Amino acid sequence: DVRTLVLGIETTCDETAAAVVERLDDGTARILSNVVRSQTEEHAIYGGVVPEIAARAHVDLLDGIVDTAMKDAGVGFAQLSAVAAAAGPGLIGGVIVGLTTAKAIAMVHNTPLIAVNHLEAHALTPRLTCALAFPYCLFLASGGHTQIVAVTGVGQYVRLGTTVDDAIGEAFDKVAKMLGLPYPGGPEVERAARGGNPARFDLPRPMLGRDDANFSLSGLKTAVRNEAARLTPPDAQDIRDLCASFQAAVLESTADRLSVGLKLFEARFGAPRALVAAGGVAANQAIRGALQDVAAKAETTLIIPPPALCTDNGAMIAWAGAERLALGLTDTMDTAPRARWLL
Numbered sequence: 387d388v389r390t391l392v393l394g395i396e397t398t399c400d401e402t403a404a405a406v407v408e409r410l411d412d413g414t415a416r417i418l419s420n421v422v423r424s425q426t427e428e429h430a431i432y433g434g435v436v437p438e439i440a441a442r443a444h445v446d447l448l449d450g451i452v453d454t455a456m457k458d459a460g461v462g463f464a465q466l467s468a469v470a471a472a473a474g475p476g477l478i479g480g481v482i483v484g485l486t487t488a489k490a491i492a493m494v495h496n497t498p499l500i501a502v503n504h505l506e507a508h509a510l511t512p513r514l515t516c517a518l519a520f521p522y523c524l525f526l527a528s529g530g531h532t533q534i535v536a537v538t539g540v541g542q543y544v545r546l547g548t549t550v551d552d553a554i555g556e557a558f559d560k561v562a563k564m565l566g567l568p569y570p571g572g573p574e575v576e577r578a579a580r581g582g583n584p585a586r587f588d589l590p591r592p593m594l595g596r597d598d599a600n601f602s603l604s605g606l607k608t609a610v611r612n613e614a615a616r617l618t619p620p621d622a623q624d625i626r627d628l629c630a631s632f633q634a635a636v637l638e639s640t641a642d643r644l645s646v647g648l649k650l651f652e653a654r655f656g657a658p659r660a661l662v663a664a665g666g667v668a669a670n671q672a673i674r675g676a677l678q679d680v681a682a683k684a685e686t687t688l689i690i691p692p693p694a695l696c697t698d699n700g701a702m703i704a705w706a707g708a709e710r711l712a713l714g715l716t717d718t719m720d721t722a723p724r725a726r727w728l729l
């Protein structure tokens with residue numbers, strides 16, 4: 387019998403990843419392999435991702451990672467139904483490496499190519515891990531993106547809200563940097579916040595009460611910088627209190643923005659089947675708690691895929707490829723890599 391097997395390649399930021407996913411006839415899936423190599427160490431001394439270093443690391447790492455993903459899955463290239471790569475949005479050097487590799491495999495093995503939008507892959511991930519029907523509401527919060535998206539079908543996405551300046555993960559990273567915490571800052575800020583007093587600093591709650599579902603983080607980030615500048619220098623407890631106060635402001639603002647987003651969703655598409663969170667920020671326990679409250683108030687279910695599938699990975703690209711393949715949506719060899727690509 388014929389198996390639908392898709393190889394997925396992810397190189398849009400600082401994770402080099404490949405995976406093989408099998409889509410079964412009933413629409414469910416099995417992850418046969420999922421190999422992720424994070425470049426955190428390569429970028430740590432610079433305090434952030436350096437695009438040129440990322441691109442070169444993808445060149446060095448990707449062949450071996452694709453090989454491992456195929457071996458782990460016990461699958462040969464000739465058995466693949468399609469090869470999918472994230473064709474953007476992201477750091478263009480890395481995107482070129484992943485897409486070109488996928489094209490080479492597709493050409494040599496005469497297999498369909500699928501150029502996946504990285505954001506679409508995040509959006510479809512919950513359907514990889516559970517039997518979730520459309521429509522649902524996606525909250526995507528990573529280092530590069532902060533969006534509320536109505537997912538009404540494969541290829542059918544309506545953006546209900548986005549950040550007007552920094553992404554949430556980016557704000558966590560910048561706050562960590564200004565307080566002297568290591569990169570990547572999100573988990574560090576969360577850890578520090580646990581021992582801090584969230585009421586000590588009176589920080590702004592950006593966009594609170596507005597009737598659109600947009601986010602803004604830069605004013606809050608500046609407020610943290612100003613408070614830190616008044617402490618000369620901030621001691622360990624000051625840092626914990628600042629982190630706790632910052633995180634509390636992010637939580638309150640996020641909960642407010644999401645509850646508006648869910649109202650906009652309901653008005654246009656009816657009740658969502660679920661609120662789904664994805665992206666590295668969804669790893670934050672305090673944010674998970676806030677999302678739980680938002681979902682309960684809106685009388686919907688909260689779904690957060692396991693952390694390894696929330697952050698960048700190859701399985702989500704393979705799965706988005708499988709969903710597109712099932713609809714006959716394949717791409718041609720002249721498909722261009724894209725730094726910017728709205729859903």
Ligand code: KG4
Binds near residue numbers: 530556571666
């Ligand atoms: O999705 P992701 O792994 O990569 C992309 O940005 O695409 O997200 C990484 C971002 C970083 O900005 C990181 O600081 C943030 O997610 N992050 C967190 C936490 N863990 C990761 N932010 C807040 N709390 C966390 N526990």
Ligand code: ZN
Binds near residue numbers: 504508528665697698
């Ligand atoms: Zn991502």
